[in-house]
Amino acid sequence: MSQTLTYKKAGVDIAKANRFVEDIKAMAKTTTTAKVLNRPQSFGALFALDLKGYKKPVLVSSTDGVGTKLLVANLVGKHDTVGIDLVAMNVNDILCTGARPLFFLDYIATGKLNAKTMKKVMKGIIHGCKLSGCALIGGETAEMPDMYKGEDYDLAGFVVGITEESKLIDGRSIKAEDYVVGLSSSGLHSNGYSLARKALTLKEQKKYAETLLKPTRIYVKPVLALLERVAVKGMAHMTGGAWYEKLTKILPTGLAFSINKGSWPMPKIFQLIQKKGRVPEADMYRTFNMGIGFTVVVSPQDVMATQILLRRYGQESFVIGKVIRDRKRKIIFNEHSRHRLWWQGTRPLLEN
Numbered sequence: 001m002s003q004t005l006t007y008k009k010a011g012v013d014i015a016k017a018n019r020f021v022e023d024i025k026a027m028a029k030t031t032t033t034a035k036v037l038n039r040p041q042s043f044g045a046l047f048a049l050d051l052k053g054y055k056k057p058v059l060v061s062s063t064d065g066v067g068t069k070l071l072v073a074n075l076v077g078k079h080d081t082v083g084i085d086l087v088a089m090n091v092n093d094i095l096c097t098g099a100r101p102l103f104f105l106d107y108i109a110t111g112k113l114n115a116k117t118m119k120k121v122m123k124g125i126i127h128g129c130k131l132s133g134c135a136l137i138g139g140e141t142a143e144m145p146d147m148y149k150g151e152d153y154d155l156a157g158f159v160v161g162i163t164e165e166s167k168l169i170d171g172r173s174i175k176a177e178d179y180v181v182g183l184s185s186s187g188l189h190s191n192g193y194s195l196a197r198k199a200l201t202l203k204e205q206k207k208y209a210e211t212l213l214k215p216t217r218i219y220v221k222p223v224l225a226l227l228e229r230v231a232v233k234g235m236a237h238m239t240g241g242a243w244y245e246k247l248t249k250i251l252p253t254g255l256a257f258s259i260n261k262g263s264w265p266m267p268k269i270f271q272l273i274q275k276k277g278r279v280p281e282a283d284m285y286r287t288f289n290m291g292i293g294f295t296v297v298v299s300p301q302d303v304m305a306t307q308i309l310l311r312r313y314g315q316e317s318f319v320i321g322k323v324i325r326d327r328k329r330k331i332i333f334n335e336h337s338r339h340r341l342w343w344q345g346t347r348p349l350l351e352n
Contacts, residue, residue, distance in 0.1 A: 011145030013113065020115045020141065024122045031129040031136045036103070045138030047103050049162075056165035060099035064089040065156045068193040072205055072212050074152065079117050081215040082155065083124020084131070085190045088216035090159040091132040092237040092294060095223055096250075098169040099161030101134035107156040108141045111148030121155070124215070132220040134159065167227075171234035171250030171297070174323055178233060179303050180247075180257060182320040183223075183310065185293030187267055189216040191239050192287040199277025211269050219294045222313035226296070230306050234297040238289040245286075247295055248330035256326035260334045264318040266291040285333070292320065 007014060037046035051057050066085045073082050083106075091101045106125055108118060118141070129136045148154070188196060196212070197205060205212065219237075226232060234250035247257060270291065274284050284290060298306050303319060310317045326332070 011112070012143045016113055016115065017141055017143060020113060020118060023115070023119065027119075027122055027126050028136045031126055031134070033135045036135050036137050045103070045105065047135070047137060047160075049102075054162070054164055058099075058163055058165045058168060060094040060097050060161045060163060061159065062090045062093040063156065063158045064093065065154065066190050068197060069188075069190050069213070070154065071197065072193065072209060075202065076206055076209040076213075078209065078213055079120040079124075081124055081213055083121045083126070084128040084215035084218070086125055086155045086157040087128025087132060087134075087159075088218045089190050089239065090157045091128075091134065091161070091218060091220050092216070093239075094159060094161040095220055095294075096169070096235040096237050097163060098167050098227055098232075098235075099163040100224060101132050101159055101161040101220060103135045103137045103160055104129050104132075105137060105158045106139035107158075108139070108153060109144055109148060109156075110142070110151060110153035111145045112151050113141065113143050114151045117151065118153070121153075125157075128215075128218060131218045134161075169227075169232060169235055172252060173233045174250065174252055174255060174297050175233075176255060176323050176325045178297050178299055178323040179319055180259065180321040180323070181296050181298060181303065181306050181310075182264055182292035182318050183219060183294040183296070184217075184264065184316040184318070185238070185267070185289045185291055186217045187211055187214040187269055189239070189289055189293055191242070191289065195277065195279065195283075195287050196273050199273045199279060204276070208269065208272070211267075217293050219315070222310050222315040223294070223296070225313060226306060226309050229309055230298060230302045232296050232298055232306075236295045238293050238295065240287075242287060242289055243285045243331060250297070251323075251330055254325060254327050255323050256329050257321055257331045258324045258334060259321035259331060263320045264291055292318075295320070297323065 035048045035050060037048055039046055066082050069085060070082060073079050087104060094101060126136060236247045236250055238246055270288055273279060307317050
């Protein structure tokens with residue numbers, strides 16, 4: 001007589017997954033805001049949108065993952081920071097439009113659910129939501145043994161934010177002579193790990209795991225505070241494509257960014273990857289943030305106020321370049337140029 005087949009024998013333990021969900025509900029409640037509706041019978045997460053103070057509100061959404069950084073986390077068994085990465089990759093993206101994050105949802109796919117590991121991941125997600133001021137209102141955990149090997153897992157996240165249509169920031173007001181202020185990154189953030197892992201041996205990945213697993217910096221609170229005081233013209237989250245694609249995305253036609261490479265300190269991990277992998281410099285700037293995780297473009301008279309305000313929120317920043325007229329190129333790097341920023345009244349003057 002053939003053996004009976006159950007879902008659990010097929011590799012999916014629903015009871016275990018349900019226990020995990022119940023365990024994290026209490027954790028998720030710590031991010032709940034007054035606008036999150038608690039309806040256990042609902043098949044969807046509910047959020048009561050408050051439109052008071054908005055004339056033409058615009059919802060801004062994003063979805064993203066953590067990528068192969070998860071393989072480094074698996075390599076050393078450290079899973080408490082990748083959840084922060086997941087939130088950061090999403091909220092920093094919608095922040096570029098000037099949007100304030102409202103709520104977040106996560107999706108976890110794994111071969112076999114390891115509740116202990118996933119709780120560490122969830123703690124990171126919840127911490128990321130707190131750092132960005134949004135509520136974790138739902139998610140999904142999928143156990144798929146035929147798709148993922150063992151306890152390997154993947155993460156995806158979804159965020160929705162809001163802004164006023166008249167306050168949308170898209171770079172259209174950027175002009176020649178405006179300045180680019182770069183906000184320091186914490187390291188690689190969550191991009192370029194396929195290249196980084198090829199450049200570094202497994203032994204080196206373990207050795208530098210703490211640096212490689214530094215969570216992506218969340219810029220929401222300092223930048224939202226900045227937007228209340230300064231007329232920011234454009235913003236870019238320095239992720240995949242980095243300098244050549246993400247930064248130049250906000251440029252109007254006929255303008256280019258002139259960037260001084262030596263105007264900010266570059267974390268040593270980038271130099272290590274470039275040296276070990278013999279990676280061309282152009283590929284480094286196309287793949288990695290190189291120490292600048294977020295950029296804002298402001299008028300000359302607003303540079304000082306921008307840096308002072310960011311500093312109040314503990315965010316280090318650097319004047320890394322300016323906008324110039326150029327119809328053929330979008331970005332020009334001034335090789336190894338180091339400059340000082342001098343102030344005359346309220347106008348910054350760059351001295352090479």
